[in-house]
Amino acid sequence: MRHARDGAAAAMSAASRILVARGKNEPQEMEIPDVAWGQRARDGVWVPTRDGQRIHLGIDATAADTVAQVLRPSLRVFVGVDVDTDIVAQTTAGGVRLLTVIHGPDAPSEFRFPISLADGLALESMPSGGYDVVHLRFGATVGRLYNPWASDSMFRQVKADYTLEGTAVTMRVQHTDAYYPVVADPSYER
Template sequence: MRHARDGAAAAMNAASRILVARGKHEPQELDNPDVAWGQRARDGVWVPTKDGQRIHVGIDVAAGDTVHQVLRPTLRVLVGVDVDTDIVAQTTASGIRLLTVVHGPDAPAEFRFPVSLADGLALEAMPSGGYDVVHLRYGATVGRFYNPWACDSMFRQVKADYALEGQTVVMRVQHEGAYYPVVADPHYSR
């Protein structure tokens, strides 16, 4: 059990340092009763849309049975979900963040988040590099996966972007040559 706590502390420390350096404009961790986390990584999370529906965001990782370490109701850590990879999951006022912490060069460069949408909703690519959740009947944006960012422990930007494979948002992080840990931020908001 000590190893899991140490892993959670390392992931939290890396994510916290990067978020503090990025400044006050980052979405803040906050309780949101409309967000419902599963128990294990593979269970993902249910998040709200602006029109009152919910979508499911999965976390497709090698160690899908990894159980969340709940630090507080709005913050949980998934330690060792893949080679040299942890996820710090935050609830925000309008959605979630899945801060992906890459600890070394053997970590994967792609992270998969399968999305299950309610009837009448679709994912639409945006010029920013993010994806909007669009209500097909009205053409309204009811949720958004913001373009991901990533940076290394020297606070240097690391290239990160999304690709869409079917209904799976794939975050690609080009961390080769970076100073570890690298933190990448997939962020969803209604």
Template sequence: MSAASRILVARGKNEPQELENPDVGWGQRARDGVWVPTKDGQRIHIGIDVTAADTVAQVIRPTFRAFIGVDVDTDMLAQTTSSGIRLLTVIHGPDAPEEYRFPFTLADGLALEAMPSGGYDVVHLRYGATVGRLYSPWACDSMFRQVKADYVLDGNVVTMRVKHEGAYYPVVADPMYSL
């Protein structure tokens, strides 16, 4: 069983179920990112801005793909869920970066709004309704110890920061978007 699988199993039954979702459209390469739906029927694009952005996804099954070696000591596992996506970031060693960038392209009338939890809501500006959510990231090492992870927003680019110094590798960080 892979380290990422062990960590997900240890997190319990509240994990989102991996399901085929026809409204989610993955690009072929990491830089192509993913198109995801919002509650109001629009679509937004979440990019994956990494050093090896031309890395082609290895499609494990229609709802699960692996981007191997997208950065130094880093892989990303992309999972489609019933209501969105997960971008499991697997950090293999101390030379891996501490920041991972996810540019958001939002439809007209939508904006990212910071939440007290550390995540971001996609908000419909006219109605004030939340139509999507980027949940606050969690991260842990191979000993299941919590690793500090948070987001920083610059324009429409969400940067996930993972402070993995002193951790037992691999470290898994989990940005997740859902309706």
């Protein structure tokens, strides 16, 4: 088993390399007082919506009791949340990212993120493959779970998508035949 610090460093290194190679306008890491992270993966994160409500995103994994290594108030790593899997959790200017780092072929291909919505909010499927958080009374989009992207260590796109099962969004990453590590990015913005 990897030492926790080594695991955090490996996860951060993999995520950083792939994010830099993407060369796109990646969300900037930022400390936001309205974002409240739990200690364990299972505890997830409470994030604001545009209308001032909050939703909860959990991490449902084999080792969901894994305690976060807090590197900065806006950056934490959950090492070993599942077989060959770490999560680099980041607060961004508009929300949060749960960079899922897959280290090998034994890692799962599905990752569940239970979502708790405030009364009057619902998830609505979007043509892009993501989900909008919609205020039912006014029909306004107050948050968005963007369609995930995934990339392997050769910077090749890896197929990733979501399915909704009850109150949990499952990210599926087809990492067979990929070059590891693979990084997948489910992200939420208000």
